[in-house]
Amino acid sequence: MDLNKWADDFFSLMDEEKMSGKQKKILIASIEVFAEKGYAASSTSEIAKKAGVAEGTIFRHYKTKKDLLLSIVAPVMAKFMAPLIVKDFHKVFKQEFNSYEEFVRALFHNRITFIKEHLSVVKIMIQEIPFHPELRQHFSRKVMDQVVSRIESIIIPFQEKGELINLPPKSIIRFTATSIMGLLFGRFILFPENDWDLEQAIEETIQMILHGVEGKGD
Template sequence: MSEQNLLDVMIARTKLSKKQTDKQQKIVEAAIRIFAEKGYSNTSTSEIAQAAGVAEGTIFRHFGTKDNLLLSVILPFLKEWVPVMAEDVFQEIMSEEASFEDFVRALIKNRIAFIKENKEVFQVVVKEFLYNEELRKELFPHLSESIGSRLTNVLQRFQARGELADIPIDRLKRMLISFVGAQFVSRFVLLPEIQDLDEDAEVEAIVKFIMNGIGK
């Protein structure tokens, strides 16, 4: 992977994001589609060029390396993922006197909507996050900082209010993230062919599981 700091690339890419060529966009779209289907490592630049209706050289004119093309797919998604986590859900909900259950439900619905809008990129992110150790090691600290710390605050507040069981915050956080994450991964990556049979009911079941478990 790229040796330079990912945050720098992230910022640089944002500045350039306004002036994007037609073909540049076609390349990214094709890359997303094929990366999602077969994985980054199993995709050749010539295949992307063909799918995008572009000469192979054009890819390298704009993105320099194949690695950079992957970043151009993943980073915009993550850049949107993180702040939306902050504003749309956290602030809005926390200002009111909402219950933890409401918070969890709103968070899950919000994230499902976002993933649905970016289904293929989500698939790429999940697959490469698991497969590409360098990428993971580079991105993990940023994600766990920006998302994790926010979640810690929220959980602490709800635990102080007495709405949560007396489990250490870190363990709570880990279980929450991995459970919800697993739902998203199994729904949108492992079994993407399944349609929304009953999305609301599914969300409700997830919320109930989190709140009350499955015992009786």
């Protein structure tokens, strides 16, 4: 399961908080349940059963289900996922690209690898960030502010050479990001059971980002 790829590292980061064995079980169980069913459809009784603890044990540490989400999942994002996302993005930023197309293709494959390795937590982020301002603030402050500035530094030189349209870099980032995330959301979360030709879908999406839908004409 993909949780095993980061759980040990996360707990090593949290040693200073002296989490008990039961708290660790609650953490893992809550992420599994939230990822599978979403926060709204999940219950603390389900989490307790999966964690192998009494439901009352959860409420000794967290007053409500919302408190559980914010007290456990938010630190996952802030203390572990955010640095991991930024660090993972740096694999792309360390490269040099001859074109924006080359950069977008590298970004696509980087994100696919990341999602495959951390699918459970990515699901929670996608499902819950829109509905919880606290999580949005964590994500914006810890992740997006750093990533956007780095992508702008890649876009601007291509604009200066006339290879990209003269729009605000943040507009280009927004369109590129929504196109990439739209495909990845469909592939890994919305329709994972479909028979996907992922390489073809990536290529089609890249061409849409670069050229839009307008025909060339005669």
